[in-house]
Amino acid sequence: xxxxxxxxxxxxxxxxxxxxxxxxxxxxxxxxxxxxxxxxxxxxxxxxxxxxxxxxxxxxxxxxxxxxxxxxxxxxxxxxxxxxxxxxxxxxxxxxxxxxxxxxx
Amino acid sequence: xxxxxxxxxxxxxxxxxxxxxxxxxxxxxxxxxxxxxxxxxxxxxxxxxxxxxxxxxxxxxxxxxxxxxxxxxxxxxxxxxxxxxxxxxxxxxxxxxxxxxxxxxxxxxxxxxxxxxxxxx
Numbered sequence: 658x659x660x661x662x663x664x665x666x667x668x669x670x671x672x673x674x675x676x677x678x679x680x681x682x683x684x685x686x687x688x689x690x691x692x693x694x695x696x697x698x699x700x701x702x703x704x705x706x707x708x709x710x711x712x713x714x715x716x717x718x719x720x721x722x723x724x725x726x727x728x729x730x731x732x733x734x735x736x737x738x739x740x741x742x743x744x745x746x747x748x749x750x751x752x753x754x755x756x757x758x759x760x761x762x
Numbered sequence: 763x764x765x766x767x768x769x770x771x772x773x774x775x776x777x778x779x780x781x782x783x784x785x786x787x788x789x790x791x792x793x794x795x796x797x798x799x800x801x802x803x804x805x806x807x808x809x810x811x812x813x814x815x816x817x818x819x820x821x822x823x824x825x826x827x828x829x830x831x832x833x834x835x836x837x838x839x840x841x842x843x844x845x846x847x848x849x850x851x852x853x854x855x856x857x858x859x860x861x862x863x864x865x866x867x868x869x870x871x872x873x874x875x876x877x878x879x880x881x882x883x
């Protein structure tokens with residue numbers, strides 16, 4: 658099984674700050690990585706697929722990068738509506754999710 | 763508008779069974795693979811099972827293989843999860859999720875709101 662780790666587990670930042678979350682896979686997964694946002698009481702939402710592709714309709718302040726085992730997710734200018742937990746998910750084999758990063762303002 | 767609405771959750775004793783349903787609308791149901799994903803406070807998000815558009819391929823997580831059965835009825839635009847031999851660790855909020863593709867490729871682009879399953883004596 659491919660294990661996913663995320664860092665940090667939680668963070669608090671100010672409106673307008675640049676926020677970076679990292680995700681690491683236990684083995685090479687090429688670019689088979691997605692990022693999701695889950696707001697409290699809501700279903701997860703796909704933001705980034707194939708490591709760096711923005712899902713249609715998702716604001717351009719969200720971006721992703723990386724390949725192999727190390728990936729990053731960036732919010733270029735944090736907005737109040739970005740309060741959520743963010744998960745990475747690999748799909749090189751059967752899918753697995755990272756433990757999540759809770760973002761607060 | 764794509765909508766996925768889960769139902770069938772509830773309280774069940776360890777060793778018991780439960781059948782979850784997911785009613786879909788707003789898209790051509792038989793163009794897409796579908797999945798079940800669960801959320802627990804302790805383990806976070808865990809993919810459970812996926813099924814191809816024509817039911818020709820089904821996949822399961824190791825943790826549920828042999829106990830859970832996924833199926834779909836394209837005539838009714840519905841997805842199902844038959845759960846048996848339930849364990850306390852199966853307690854979770856169960857989501858229905860659509861794949862971007864007709865076969866399981868694990869891009870979950872739309873999700874329902876979830877149905878809660880509690881396994882407890």
